[in-house]
Amino acid sequence: MRISEGVEWGLHCCLTLAWIGDDEPVSAPRLATWFELPPAYLSKCLQALVRAGILSSTPGVRGGFRLARRPAEITVMDVVTAVEGPEPAFRCTEIRQQGPGVDPSAPEFRRPCAITAVMRRAELAWRRELAGQTLADLMSAAPPQAAERAQQRHRLLRG
């Protein structure tokens, strides 16, 4: 089990965009040099965020990405789901119905097995935590230097 790096990248980029504000978009190569990340692959992750409606992209020579909603309306869960996909981490393959001498149409199999129930409940608790934190919460939780650095860098790279 392993959360892809794109999640971390996406969260940091969203936070950066939140600090910069909506005045003008930031391009993927700029964000990549920002964090020393491979530009093309970061672009791929940002595209996923656009498809999820978290970011909005504007093409053109001064285009780039910006937040599609206000920071208080974007949860960490939204970003994680956008990058990782909506499927649950634990996927029951119903091996309890396999093997010799088992009737898959038995009524006991109408309900999910106890193992799946526990795993789903745990994953729900995980999602609940992530859904309870918005980008606005992260902004206030981070040290002030982080916001300053973001805005400073923005002015710097903007030229």
Place this chain on the structure above:
Amino acid sequence: MRISEGVEWGLHCCLTLAWIGDDEPVSAPRLATWFELPPAYLSKCLQALVRAGILSSTPGVRGGFRLARRPAEITVMDVVTAVEGPEPAFRCTEIRQQGPGVDPSAPEFRRPCAITAVMRRAELAWRRELAGQTLADLMSAAPPQAAERAQQRHRLLRG
């Protein structure tokens, strides 16, 4: 993000072993035909459970695996950790310290970033749920037919 199938297999096998009882061990090939799983790979997963102290293995012609502790002393978290490994799912690579014009020795970097904190908290909630459920809980949550089928199959395959 995706939990490996070995977790599901390990949990089902542990539950089966709990129902069968400690009177005699069950071999990996037998458990494999049980659930129609690849025997060698299932063996690999069971070995991980042995290394974690969840199962005890006995070699020899009538050997196999059995629970090393009582079902009430084995949590779902134990099994998941044994199969998936102890590392957290989210691994912060500290990209906040990367990029031009950042001093990695700045005091603000002594504390983990807000993103990592949220991800860790969520993962902790996930682990807490899994640690709160033992094999004994699963046994009582499952329908009675499951326990019956396990014992019946055990007698059947034992010959």
Place this chain on the structure above:
DNA sequence: GCCGGTATACTCGGATATATTATGTCCGAGTATATGTGG
């Protein structure tokens, strides 16, 4: 009939391949800007 030695069949355990997924790269379509030109 009983005991000891031996061969055997079955077990786990780790080293070795393959498949799938995540990571990384590349190039084309499109757009706002800057430039040059004519009026």
Place this chain on the structure above:
DNA sequence: CCACATATACTCGGACATAATATATCCGAGTATACCGGC
């Protein structure tokens, strides 16, 4: 000097390679059983 057409540089977006990991397989070391021969 102003308006317009055009060329351009930069953007996103998706199709195409590579690397890492999960999945699957194989074979060797070891042990309890079963068998066989001797006493």
